[in-house]
Amino acid sequence: MPVVHIATVVPISITVGANRIVPAIAIPHPLGDPKMDKVEEKLVRREMVVKALNTLTTEISEQTVF
Amino acid sequence: MKLEVGNIHVKELAFGNESALSGHRVEIDKEALTGFIREIDHRITEVKLDIALPGEATRIMPVKDVIEPRVKVEGKGSIFPGRNAGENDIVGEGRTHVLKGMTVMTTGKVVGFQEGIIDMSGPGAEYTPFSSTLNLVITCEVDEACNQYDHEQILRTVGLETARKVGELAKTATADETKTYETLPTLQQAAQYPDLPKVGYVYMLQSQGLLHDTYLYGVDVKNIVPTILYPTEVMDGAIFSGNCVSACDKNPSLVHQNSPVIHELYEQHGKKYNFMGVIVTNENVTLADKERSSNWVAKLAVQQGWDAAVVSEEGFGNPDADLVMNCNKLEAAGIKTVLLTDEYAGNQGESQSLADSTPKGDAVISNGNANMIISLPAMERLIGHDTYVDMIAGGTEGSLRADGSISIEIQAITGATNELGFHNLTARQG
Amino acid sequence: MRILHYINQFFGQKGGEEAANHPIELVEGPVGPGGALNNLLGDKAEIVNTIICGDSYFNENEGVAVMGIKEIIEQVKPDLIVAGPAFNAGRYGVACGRVGKLAAEMGITCISGMYPENPGYDLYKQTAYMVETKNSAADMRKALPNMAALISAFIEKEGKLGMPAEDGYMPRDLRVNMFAEKRGAARAVDMLIAKLAGEEFTTEYPMPVFDNVAPFAALKSLKDAKIALVTSGGVVPKGNPDHIESSSAQKYGEYSIEGIFDLTEETHETAHGGYDPVKCNENSDVVLPVDVLRDLEKEGVIGSLHNMFYTTVGNGTSVSNSKKFGAEIAQKLLDAGVSAAILTST
Numbered sequence: 021m022p023v024v025h026i027a028t029v030v031p032i033s034i035t036v037g038a039n040r041i042v043p044a045i046a047i048p049h050p051l052g053d054p055k056m057d058k059v060e061e062k063l064v065r066r067e068m069v070v071k072a073l074n075t076l077t078t079e080i081s082e083q084t085v086f
Numbered sequence: 087m088k089l090e091v092g093n094i095h096v097k098e099l100a101f102g103n104e105s106a107l108s109g110h111r112v113e114i115d116k117e118a119l120t121g122f123i124r125e126i127d128h129r130i131t132e133v134k135l136d137i138a139l140p141g142e143a144t145r146i147m148p149v150k151d152v153i154e155p156r157v158k159v160e161g162k163g164s165i166f167p168g169r170n171a172g173e174n175d176i177v178g179e180g181r182t183h184v185l186k187g188m189t190v191m192t193t194g195k196v197v198g199f200q201e202g203i204i205d206m207s208g209p210g211a212e213y214t215p216f217s218s219t220l221n222l223v224i225t226c227e228v229d230e231a232c233n234q235y236d237h238e239q240i241l242r243t244v245g246l247e248t249a250r251k252v253g254e255l256a257k258t259a260t261a262d263e264t265k266t267y268e269t270l271p272t273l274q275q276a277a278q279y280p281d282l283p284k285v286g287y288v289y290m291l292q293s294q295g296l297l298h299d300t301y302l303y304g305v306d307v308k309n310i311v312p313t314i315l316y317p318t319e320v321m322d323g324a325i326f327s328g329n330c331v332s333a334c335d336k337n338p339s340l341v342h343q344n345s346p347v348i349h350e351l352y353e354q355h356g357k358k359y360n361f362m363g364v365i366v367t368n369e370n371v372t373l374a375d376k377e378r379s380s381n382w383v384a385k386l387a388v389q390q391g392w393d394a395a396v397v398s399e400e401g402f403g404n405p406d407a408d409l410v411m412n413c414n415k416l417e418a419a420g421i422k423t424v425l426l427t428d429e430y431a432g433n434q435g436e437s438q439s440l441a442d443s444t445p446k447g448d449a450v451i452s453n454g455n456a457n458m459i460i461s462l463p464a465m466e467r468l469i470g471h472d473t474y475v476d477m478i479a480g481g482t483e484g485s486l487r488a489d490g491s492i493s494i495e496i497q498a499i500t501g502a503t504n505e506l507g508f509h510n511l512t513a514r515q516g
Numbered sequence: 517m518r519i520l521h522y523i524n525q526f527f528g529q530k531g532g533e534e535a536a537n538h539p540i541e542l543v544e545g546p547v548g549p550g551g552a553l554n555n556l557l558g559d560k561a562e563i564v565n566t567i568i569c570g571d572s573y574f575n576e577n578e579g580v581a582v583m584g585i586k587e588i589i590e591q592v593k594p595d596l597i598v599a600g601p602a603f604n605a606g607r608y609g610v611a612c613g614r615v616g617k618l619a620a621e622m623g624i625t626c627i628s629g630m631y632p633e634n635p636g637y638d639l640y641k642q643t644a645y646m647v648e649t650k651n652s653a654a655d656m657r658k659a660l661p662n663m664a665a666l667i668s669a670f671i672e673k674e675g676k677l678g679m680p681a682e683d684g685y686m687p688r689d690l691r692v693n694m695f696a697e698k699r700g701a702a703r704a705v706d707m708l709i710a711k712l713a714g715e716e717f718t719t720e721y722p723m724p725v726f727d728n729v730a731p732f733a734a735l736k737s738l739k740d741a742k743i744a745l746v747t748s749g750g751v752v753p754k755g756n757p758d759h760i761e762s763s764s765a766q767k768y769g770e771y772s773i774e775g776i777f778d779l780t781e782e783t784h785e786t787a788h789g790g791y792d793p794v795k796c797n798e799n800s801d802v803v804l805p806v807d808v809l810r811d812l813e814k815e816g817v818i819g820s821l822h823n824m825f826y827t828t829v830g831n832g833t834s835v836s837n838s839k840k841f842g843a844e845i846a847q848k849l850l851d852a853g854v855s856a857a858i859l860t861s862t
Contacts, residue, residue: 021849022734022857023857028862031410033861037726044861046371046372048794049795050802065805066808066811069805073738076856077737198793212695298791332831347705353705358712359709401790403831426701431690432834435690439724443726447719449708449717456764477762479832482761482766483759506700506701507700508699511693511696513693515689
C-alpha cells in the first residue's frame, strides 16, 4: 500500500525512511495556518491534500520530496 | 563583561514575622508575600505559600518553574530584564548576590499538559536536582476566564517577580563565597589567549508555543534570529523559562541562571581553550525557521572564529532535527562539536533514542532515558494537585493509584534528564 | 533464593536428537548441569524445580510450550529462572531466550548462557542476562561458574545488576540509565577538550541508523481508491475516550468518521503534549484533513475516505512502540481493503 507522509520537518521524514513526502506548514498545524481566514485556510489545505494524493499515483524509485 | 557572583548559602528556610535574611537563615513573612503576589495580576484568585524541605515526605506537582532568588548589587539592570518598561538595561556586569540553596517554585492547576513532579524524599528524589534545595512553593490559581496563554503568563510572572522580591533580602548581605566570571569583547577575548583554540556554546532554546516557550530579555525566542551573548548575561536572568511540558528536559529558569555548560566552560578557560561566548538559538515549528536558525548559528560561529562548540538541545522529537542541523552545519564549517541530548529509548531502553540522526554527531553526551518507569510511593503531604497524573507527559491511564502512589516515566520528574547537563543521570549501552 | 531451571532433553538425560520431541516435564530439584550449578551456588540459592523440554517440541509448538511453562512458573513462583547453558545449539538457545522473554513479561529475571552467535542471543538478548560461552558443551566447566557468578551478583545486588562488563554478561542492546560521577555539562567539556586535542573519546550515544523500505508501487487511479488517514498528531474524539498518553504513547486509537464531514471544537481535540494544542483543539482538520477529503470524496476525485482513522501521539514515543503500532495499523488497513494512506505528523 503506498503511503504519503505529510510532515513539517522534512529532514526527520527522510531520516526515518518515508518514501513519498509532502512538506507541511508548521508542526502544530501541518495543514493550516491560524493567520489565514477560514476559507483561504481550507483552500490551502485542499491544495496540500490534492498534492499528497497525486504523489500516490506517481511512481518513484527512491525517497522523494514533492 | 565582568560579573562577580556572591553566594549566600541558605541553610534554613522558614516562615516568620518579617521577611529577612540572618546569617544562613531566610525567614518569609507569609502574609506580606502573599499580598505582594496577589498584587501582580488582578486575575489571580488564590495564592498559597508552602515550604518544602529535603528529606520530607512531600510531593510538589505539577511544578511549572523553579527560580533562584538573585539580586543586582552593583552594575546596571535588574534580574530577569526586558519584561517591564525601564528594565531594558543589558545585564551581566557588576555584582550579583544569590540565595544559594533555596528556590522559588510555582505550581497550580494544570495549564495544558503541564507537569513536573518533585519528591523531597524517596526514590523520585534521586532524579530531581530540586529535592536537595529549600523550596518556597507558590500555589497560584487564576480566574477561569483566563485562556491558556494568559494563565501561563501569569504563573510565569508570579515566579519571576517573587524570586526577585525574595532575592532583595540578599542585597546588603555578606557573601560566603564570591566567584568572578569575565568575557572580553570579541577581538580582545581572541587576543587574550592567541595560542589556545577558540570555543563557544550553542544554546538551543525551546520555542514551540504554549508551555514550550523561552524568553530572552523578555522576547519570546521563537521571534529571534540567533544572536550572541556574553555568558554572564545569562547569570543575571537574561534567559528565563515559559515551559515545562515533559519536565525532565525542559530547563527551569534556575537552570538557566546557573547554566551548567557556561559554568563548566569557564573552568578551563585560558588553560585548555579560549571560551569566546554564547550563541543563543531557537527550535521553531517550521522548516524554514529551522533552516534559517541553523544557518545563522554556523555563520555566527565562523564570524566569531570558533574552532569548536558545545551544543545543547532542549526537549526532544522535532528539536532533534535542529540539533542535527546545527551539528552538520558547524562541522561542515570546520567547527568541532560536542552535543548534549537525552533519550527516548522506550520503557526498557530497547530502541534507538532520537528522531533524527547524523554521522557527524560522533561526540554525544546522554543525559538519560526519559522513558524509564519509576514507582513513586504516596507522600504524606501534597503541594499542588495530583489529579493530573494520568494525563501529563510520562503518565498513562492508571499512573495514579488509589493509595496515592504513582507509576510513571521519569519524563514527568522536573530536571531528571536535563539536557544542559545540570544533573548526573546518563544512559549507556548495556 | 528459589530457582527454576530450564534445560533441553539432552541435558535432561532423556536422549539425543531421537528425544527432541520430548514434551514439557517438570521435575523436583536439579538435573544434569543443574546439579553442578546448585553446588556452585552453595547456600545462596537452590534449584527447586527443573523443566525438561525437547528442542523440537519447543520450537515446533512454541505457543503451547510457552503457555505450559507459564503455568509452571505461576505454580512454582521462583525468584529467578535459569535457562541453559545452550552453547551453540540453535533450537536450544532460541528456547532458552524465549523462556527469558516469558519470564521478563511475568516480572521475573532470567539468566542464561550461550555462544554469541547462537540465534537465541540475537533474538532475545534484550529480555535476559546471558553469559558468554564457547560453542560446545566442552565449555561446561567454565560456563557454569560464570553463570553462578552472575547469579551471585544478582542476589548480592538485589536484582540490580551493573553493566555487562562489570557483572559478566553479554550486551543486551538496551539503553540503561545510571548516575555518572560528573554531571553532563562537565562530561561535555571533557569530551570537547579530547576532541580538540585529537585524543580518543567515547561518545555516550552512538547515533542511530533507521530502517528503509523500498517505495511501494503507485496507484493506477484515485477515482476508485479507498484512502485512509493516519496521524501521529494525537487527534482524538473530544474527551480522549481511550486516554491516549500525552507523551510516550502506549497505544493508538481507532475511531469512526462515518458521517463526519468536518472536525470541530465540539467533536475533536488533540491528546498530544508536545506542541501548542490551541489551534488543533479549535479545528482538528489542520492535523487530520477530514473536511477536504470528504469534499474530494463527494466530487469523485477519490473513490472513498476510509471510515476509520488511526491516531497516536508521536511525542516521546519510542521507536519500538511506534513499530508495533505501525504494523498493527497497516494490517488493519489491508484487511479493510484500503488502497493507500495519508500519514500526517506534527
